[in-house]
Amino acid sequence: MARTEGPLLSETASGSIGGVLTFQKGYKGQQCHTKLQKSYKKTNAQVLIRSEFGMALADWRIATQEIKDAYNELAKGKKLTGYDLFVKDYLYLLRESVYGVAVYDISAYG
Numbered sequence: 001m002a003r004t005e006g007p008l009l010s011e012t013a014s015g016s017i018g019g020v021l022t023f024q025k026g027y028k029g030q031q032c033h034t035k036l037q038k039s040y041k042k043t044n045a046q047v048l049i050r051s052e053f054g055m056a057l058a059d060w061r062i063a064t065q066e067i068k069d070a071y072n073e074l075a076k077g078k079k080l081t082g083y084d085l086f087v088k089d090y091l092y093l094l095r096e097s098v099y100g101v102a103v104y105d106i107s108a109y110g
Contacts, residue, residue: 056090 012030013023023032042050060068060083072082080088 056087060086
């Protein structure tokens with residue numbers, strides 16, 4: 001909520017009203033401007049990648065403890081966690097099955 005001292009727009013005001021108008025005191029004096037609405041539109045590629053990572057996360061959550069332990073063991077001594085390694089393998093296999101080719105090489109972990 002905007003805070004005013006004296007009648008609005010005559011003395012000083014600061015803050016936002018209704019998320020639309022923003023009042024502030026700048027070096028040129030009192031200023032009023034419309035609040036910018038940020039627009040984050042995702043591309044189709046971003047939506048696809050997010051859904052692939054979501055599927056990997058869902059599969060990690062339902063994986064047995066034995067599978068998680070195996071990935072954690074493989075990741076020891078590397079700059080990856082077992083979860084990171086699982087997601088890396090998952091995305092590799094998913095893309096290989098969908099596109100017929102691997103998009104990146106995971107022949108050597110790490």
